[in-house]
Amino acid sequence: MAEKKRILVVDDEPDFALLVQGNLEKEGFDVDVAYNGVEGLEKIKQNPPDAIVLDVMMPEKDGYEVCAELKKDDRFADIAILMLTAVADHVTSTRYSHFDGMSMEADDYLPKPASAEEITDSIKSLLNMT
Secondary structure, X not given: OOOOOEEEEEOOOHHHHHHHHHHHHHOOOEEXXXXXXXXXXXXXXXXXXXXXXXXXXXXXXXXXHHHHHHHHOOOOOOOEEEEEEOOOOOOOOOOOOHHHHHHOXXXXXXXXXXXXXXXXXXXXHHOOOO
16 A cells, blocks of 8 residues: 655644644545644654645744745755635735735645635645545
C-alpha cells in the first residue's frame, strides 16, 4: 500500500484547523496542525509535508510571508500550497485580496468559508490524486 500523503494545516483558528484536519484524515491523509506561520515553518523544516493548507491572515507571520519563504527555498519550493482566506476577493484595498493570493506562488487559492469537499478536492488535485 502506498504511503499516506502528509498534509500540514496552518491556521490560527483552532476550531477551523481541527475541522479541516478531521476531514482530511477521513480521506486517508496523515495531517498535522500549526496555529501560526512561525510554528508552521518550524514544522515544515523539521518534517516537510506533501502539501500545506495555509491561512492568509495569521499573527506573527502571515500566509503570504510563509508562502514566499517556502517558494524561495529549493528544499521546500515543490510543496503544494493551498491558501485560504476569509477576505472577500472584491476587496482590493488590502494586501489580503484574492489577487494577491493568486499573484503569490501558491498552487491554489480558496476563499473561506471553503467546504471540506472543496479543500479535499483541491489537495487531491494538487497531489495528482484525482
